[in-house]
Amino acid sequence: MRLEEIVVPDPGTGELLVEVAAAGVNYIDTYQRSGQYPTPLPFTLGKEAAGRVLAVGDGVTEFAEGDTVAWGHGEGAYAEHAIVRTAQAVRVPEGTDPQLAAAVMLQGMTAHYLVHSILPLAEGDTVLVHAGAGGVGLLLTQMLTRHGVRVLTTAGSPEKAELSRGAGASDVLDYEGFGPAARDLTEGRGLRAVFDGVGATTFDEGLAALAPRGTFVLFGAASGPVPPVDPQDLNSGGSLVLTRPSLAHFIADRAELEWRASEVLRAVASGDLDVRIGGTYPLADAATAHVDLEGRATTGKLLLLP
Incomplete structure (x- = not known):
């Protein structure tokens, strides 16, 4: 440039x-x-x-x-x-x-369509938002919590974790081992949805952290594109839904x-x-x-x- x-x-x-x-x-x-x-x-x-x-x-x-x-x-x-x-x-x-x-x-309109137009979310649902201290992460967490959704996030430092909590995250997880930690925090049930703008490095673990019929929302790829996915993996994971939306279509x-x-x-x-x-x-x-x-x-x- x-x-x-x-x-x-x-x-x-x-x-x-x-x-x-x-x-x-x-x-x-x-x-x-x-x-x-x-x-x-x-x-x-x-x-x-x-x-x-x-x-x-x-x-x-x-x-x-x-x-x-x-x-x-x-x-x-x-x-x-x-x-x-x-x-x-x-x-x-x-x-x-x-x-x-x-x-x-x-980022604000991205957070808006993620909350209002991707899947029906009910009060008490638990979701995971990656990069909770990022631009979308902070806005998305605020919008979700105002709908009564419990929001878990990931963050890469104590300072970022504090910012994420300030936006309404109930728990902030390390990137390493976030999947098992999310399952523990949902008493083994898994997550209603994962909102992932990170991509390659978080995809597999996030998919495994979903509850049956959960939704994986891949809206970015900061760490690189996700490799091809076998649709049978979505079936064996519990009839999961995978979507790759972008703002232009919303x-x-x-x-x-x-x-x-x-x-x-x-x-x-x-x-x-x-x-x-x-x-x-x-x-x-x-x-x-x-x-x-x-x-x-x-x-x-x-x-x-x-």
């Missing part, structure tokens, strides 16, 4: 030109950068940001110059100015810090995007959802942010500030 000066573009039909206040750094950015998610070169990273509308393109009626908007599934957010399709943008509630809005769009229409974004942003604005910004970096230091994120040296959300 390198910083380059380019001409500020004009918005086209159905587009906004936005002055970026903050851009989120996410694992999907590292997947694109590394080639794990192939992307034609050259390109500008960044799917998530918030900022002020400087100009609107032809046909735009929903937004006006001066509006503060945010998005969580766009392109080119690692920049001082970004072109955003109106179909991807949402209005940020008045008085909301744009940095908080940028910090919560992708904000595929405008109504669903508005629903998720508005609920998340309102919760942030009211203080019901605590957003931890774990680090901010100048735009020129985007590579450092990637090194820190991939090195598991961070908690909460990382932001680039143009």
